[in-house]
Each structure stands twice: as C-alpha cells, then as structure tokens.
Amino acid sequence: MTTTIEADRNTAPPPTGAERRRSPRVELKILIQYRFASYEAFLADTSLDISTGGIFICTDEPRANGELVYLQFRLSEGTPLIEGLGRVVHVNPPGIPDRVSGIGIEFVNLDETSRGIIASVVAHRMALAKENRGTTRGD
DSSP: OOOOOOTTOOOOOOGGGGGOOOOOEEEEOOOEEETTTTTTOOEEEEEEEEEESSSEEOOOOOOOTTOEEEEEHHHHHOOOEEEEEEEEEEOOTTTTTTOOOEEEEEEEOOOHHHHHHHHHHHHHHHHHHHHHHHHHHHO
C-alpha cells in the first residue's frame, strides 16, 4: 500500500533577500582591506553596508561562496582596527543591471571587542535612520 502525503498548503516559500537576513543592515561606506588564502597581498575595496553578522564588499572580482577571507577595517576615524575571519556567503557578479557587484561576507571569527564596536555603530545608524524617517513624515 502506498501512502501519499499532501504538502501543507499553508507553508510559505523560503525567504529570500532581506527577509532571509538574521541581522538588520545599515549603509556604511568604508575602506576594507581583505585577503584570501590564495593571495599574498591585501586587496582594498569599499563596503556598501554592514550588520552585526557581516559586511558587503563592492568588488568586480567576486570569489566563490564558502571561501574564507581575512578582514581589516576601521568603522570610523579613531576607532580600533577590526580584524577577523569571514566567509563569502553571497556573490553579485559584475554586469547584472540594478545590482552592485561584490561579495557578502559573514563574520566567522571576530573578538568580542570588535563585535561590540560593530553592534554599537549599527544600532547608532539605525536610530539615526529611524529619527530621520520620523522627521520627514511629520511624526
């Protein structure tokens, strides 16, 4: 006897894009120095945004998902250097209309001080954005 199991019709499709993110992102354009195991020298590009979970680096030379990358950056003048290990989790190849080419990096190994600095900057920028939205709507 064969039993057919009907799929739950109320099951939503898997989340995509921003819905899939675990951490809210804020715009942050800063210089990022990074190096892959296959490179001896550091590369330098600009970030697009950051969250407590990762950072997006704008580059026309994307790497493969899963590749590990060593990162160094400062969130603003005078803040400590943030150094740590990340993993490529998203790739936007060059040439796709309406998309910034680059790589989404998930933070894999950052010390607690670095994580705290990132969390503070993200929270501050989110509060400013919320404040600005409130003043433009007349709230």
